[in-house]
Amino acid sequence: MEYTLGHQLENKQIERYARQLITPGVGVVGQQCLLKTRVLVVGAGGLGCPVALYLAGAGIGCIGIVDYDVVEIGNLHRQIGHSERAAASCVAKAKSLAASCMGLNSDITVVAHELTFTSETAMQLVAQYDIVVDASDNVATRYLVNDAAVLSKKPLVSGSALKWDGQITVYNYNNGPCYRCLFPSPPPAETVTRCSDGGVLGPIVGVVGSLQALEVIKIATNNVEGVLSGRLMLYDGLAASFKTVRIRTKQATCVVCGDQPSVTALIDYPQFCSSPYSDKATKVDDRIDASLILTCQEFKQQVLDAQAAHLLLDVRPKQQFDICSLPLSINIPIDDLTKAENINRIEQLVKSADPPLPIYVVCRRGNKSQDATAILRQRLTDAESLAIKHIKDGLLGWSEQVDQAFPIY
């Protein structure tokens, strides 16, 4: 028997997408749009997993996933498109997530781009897709993705998350602003809190990634009115509240999307942002005088093994101190270090012995402990007569150089 079909969907597609097809605003026309749309997801991490999985489920015709990294166990609390098996075999994240997407929907094409999204690779990748999703975790990539999307005239669905909070917006859509319209210059690198330092919860990236996928679906199905362009949605997971605020309109003076753009080709973004294409911690440089530095080995041999009396000050946040700490260390987080009560407490402890106890300062990576050493040398009475040193490479160094039983986080 011949039936009237006002579309090109096959019966198996009608079955698969049934609940989406009957949703107002989608319908057969919307579904056909989704099947024709090509989306590039930059980052296969906490945001990229829900974005790619929901887009795969929705029947986005082609999904490209870019990521240079491999799956690790420490990813799995939030990156739920990967698996323990992928972590054990160090599978590339792009490949692992692509496989999960294909497992969900073999009706579409998923392409794993196992490479770093850089000025060299971005333009030809973006050119192959209709919509770009920023699911990255660092500032340099954010500027790069923005510029590549603007130069290629593609809408950019942007999301970010940290601790209990998330943000979502759509850039470069329907004459709306781009990322640079809002943030013409990058923040000082030292003021940026990375997820690897500040932490992040799985459901937070899950919410943000889901909302990004929804914006992609709205753009692809021409539900123009509701697209989150020119507005920023803020999610406070701890308070359980959403807030949507108006943001700057497209700026005529914007260097990339303005009337007379000066950025007409991609630039060197790690240099522009003074930070790499990664949220991973980089090697910490020595910023204080060599006489104030003690290596982990020296601390073990000269202080612990020699059973020399001392004060070991751990300046990490309490949440990190609670994970694991060195014997007899005292926790005063660096943000509380200048409080008079803490300075008094340290002075009392140090001067309880004669001669006064030497102070050793430790943190996670040997970065904040340098700042803390400088603070103590400024604030303690008769500081010049005291021995105050920081432990180079911190507890990460302790784990690598002295005792692998010390847990790494």
Ligand SMILES: [Zn+2]
């Ligand atoms: Zn702009």
